[in-house]
Amino acid sequence: MNSPARMTDEQAEALVRDVLRSVAPGPALDTLTEHDDLRETLGLDSLDFLAVVTRVSERTGRRIEEDDYDRLADLAGWMSYLADGQEG
């Protein structure tokens, strides 16, 4: 039942921060908190966001659908999404 992509909050946060760093490097990332809006704070546009989604998908082996985007607005959202592992 469990997806191989199931991970802890810490792992999820590290992974997402790592991917964000590769897409939008900069000092804003260092002060980014769990509930900061990613697009707003890091200035991601839709292409950047797609790059983040693509890379996280690649690294976790889990396909992230567009319908899930609403959940992925901030780090907390990413963490709960990735920690969920299996998604319906």
Next chain:
Amino acid sequence: MESGTVVEWLVAPGDRVHRGDVVAVVDTDKAAIDVECFADGVVDRLLVQPGQRVAVGAPLALIESDGARAAPRATEPPLSPPEPSPPEPPEAEPLAEAGAPAVHSPLARKRAADAEIDLATVPGTGPGGSITRADVDRAIEHRKAPKERERPRISPYARRLAAERGVDPDTLRAAGPDGVVRARDVPAPALILRAPRPGDAARRATAALMARANHEIPHYYLALDIDLGPAMEWLRGHNRAIPVADRVLPAAVLLRAVVLAARASRSSTGTGSTTTSSPPTPCTSAWRCRCARAASPSRSSTTPARSGSTPDGPHPRRGRARAGRTDALVRASGATITVTNLGELGVDRVDGVIHPPQVALIGFGTARRRPWADGDAVTVRPVVTVTLAADHRASDGAVGARLLREIDRRLHRPEEL
């Protein structure tokens, strides 16, 4: 072009350069250009620091040419013939006297002796042109790895772009006759993110262009709310069926609809004109359209950025145009319409300013769920407001209205996009 600002150096003192190498990137008001080297030799000193603005023809660096220690040659911005050698600054004098290099550091002298390096061949970067230990180390490195330094024929800037875009440099082919792969050979339009500063060249170019547009062009404005339901539904299905990385963004669908609508509306439109006095010439061809979209909000530039030529499918090339290059590109493209998409800025609509010599600007706001009359019922649909700012010398309201309605029609048949 009268002057330019050195954006970055791609070489450092001590580097060996060859005729045709790109050694620096210079930003003019219109575009960023690669500066090529006119001579073979070793970079002696860089005379201009990044950020410094210099006149065309001003020497940028001293290159010690191969063979006899001739007077150093200068590299300079292109578009002007090589100037005679600049007067050599006094600090560089010691270098020109073969056999008598200034070496103040005993350590440098010892290292050179140990490595059997002829100090006369080492360019000095220390005080007064003296040779430092670091200079000697560099010379040793230089001699040690001549093979590694023979890089493929690709400009450093192009190589970096390729790396940024995940393109294997070895797969690139040079378009120019000299066989050197340059930035323009790297696929996907460039976008070097530059935060516009007050007084920045791009800012000034935009200011001049927009002031001119508002002054010269008799704009008229039209707007239409479009139900994006069918298009978004289609796109959702499409994107679920393909790899994540290939997903098509909504903005691409909008662009594609504009391109097809512009092609289809065979009506009297202008070709644009660059002079104030003569109005744009009416012609019977379709709107010629090149895709462009505003740079992303975070990069806070409103200069439209051409993102590639007319796309052949709902996949306009990804990436963004380098802000400073926009104007030149727009001019060169022969486009008559710019499309600006401010959807990501969260605004409902944009009534734009036409970019001379173009004749129209189409703007998209944010697609939002709004109440929508569907027959006698009110439903909630994703709706986007599309606007047209057009040059009244080139077209009339009826023509513009037809274009907007055609965009609407195309978006209701997404499978044909």
